[in-house]
Amino acid sequence: PSPTPYWGNNYFPGTPLPNTNPGSVYLVDRAAATWFENSVNWTNSPGFEPAISAPIPVTTTQWNGSVGVDVTNLVQEIMNGGGVNNGFYLKLDNEVHYRSQVYATSEYPDSKLRPVLVVEYKVFCDPSFSYCMNTNSPYTLNFTANNLSYGNYNWTVDGSYAGNGPNLAYNFPGAGSYEVCLTTVGDDGEKCSKCIKLCLNDNGKVATVKAQAAQPAAGPGKAAKADNPISDLNTHLLIAPNPANDRISVQAPFEMYQLSIKSSFGLTVLNTKYDGQKAVELSVSKLQPGTYVVEVSNKEGQLSREKFTKL
Structure with a gap:
């Protein structure tokens, strides 16, 4: 200089x-x-x-x-x-x-x-959550918000207030269908909600799950967690070739509505919508080498995820 x-x-x-x-x-x-x-x-x-x-x-x-x-x-x-x-x-x-x-x-x-x-940058409001069954208590499920940085959480079960923290342990009265919702408020005051419907059988197990609404958004440096891990069962996503350098073929077990590719840091590098295709081909030539996650969903909220490696 x-x-x-x-x-x-x-x-x-x-x-x-x-x-x-x-x-x-x-x-x-x-x-x-x-x-x-x-x-x-x-x-x-x-x-x-x-x-x-x-x-x-x-x-x-x-x-x-x-x-x-x-x-x-x-x-x-x-x-x-x-x-x-x-x-x-x-x-x-x-x-x-x-x-x-x-x-x-x-x-x-x-x-x-x-x-x-x-x-x-703006961190979008993220109401997504995951859950697991309590093996020591039938009909009790533990819910956890994926984003733990908010100061405002509101849980409801079938429209009734259930809790106001990032974690919720809820004891359902018995077998049946229930709607669980989480409402959060982002840093900029934006309010957003996520609801899922659970169907519990006579043994207190989750028989089916259906996402009613979703606004997934990963925070800086954090990968988004699965909203409904059980919904991924028997919905295997096929990616070939894997590893890949130029192009990949993605085959879903259902008709795709939305597809995204996320880096290992949770950063979305591709987000696109489809109209019922079950197989698509994507160019990945401009991606940096590393591990990525392909996530697809249908209009009913069913999800499927799979990792692939970019050479």
Whole structure:
């Protein structure tokens, strides 16, 4: 970096060109080889992807200016592509003599002038929950909210209040059909609910389960848990090839309504809907190597999950 803070809209006095120097930020070509900041130059720099861009705000400041660029759409494109990120590419719209924009680098002595990436995100309200049977007490089921970070939980059984904590141990009166609901309030005040219907047999076992509504959302760095683990029985999902490098075929045991792929951190990298297909083919070429979970569901809320490895 320069020993003096010379960056901003560097136009030369006397040039016939206007000094606004409009430009855009693009994604560095995600198919390009890895580049290194200590060796990249004008000649060997990788290309960029022109389809999506973010405008660099026009400024008439010649020196010591600062600029903020909203790169939300670029980050979303990175997420849609499975997290493949090769960096950002800054480019003037009209690159000719006398035009330039020079910025302080991440190694600039004055840390206040270095580039900063500001990340704002929303953790969606998550009312999903799991449950298990209590082997010591017939007709008692233990329910647990998947997201334990909320301060507000409200459980109901068949519309009647049952508890207000993240965990609920409920003793059902006997065999029959019951509806269990959890309502939570997210960090931003958003309220959401999840309900399932349980059918208990004469031995206190869960015979059938049906999801009535779902709003699954994994918190940062946490994988979403199964709402109804028992509903996954006898609903095996087939993925081939596995491991895979380019494409996978997904075959479900029922007609698919929604399919998602999640990373090992619970991050959704693909989410799409279908209209009754039982087999689809997906491209996974842009996913980073690692372990992923494919989850499919039908309109009745039945779920099936399976892991696959991206080479």
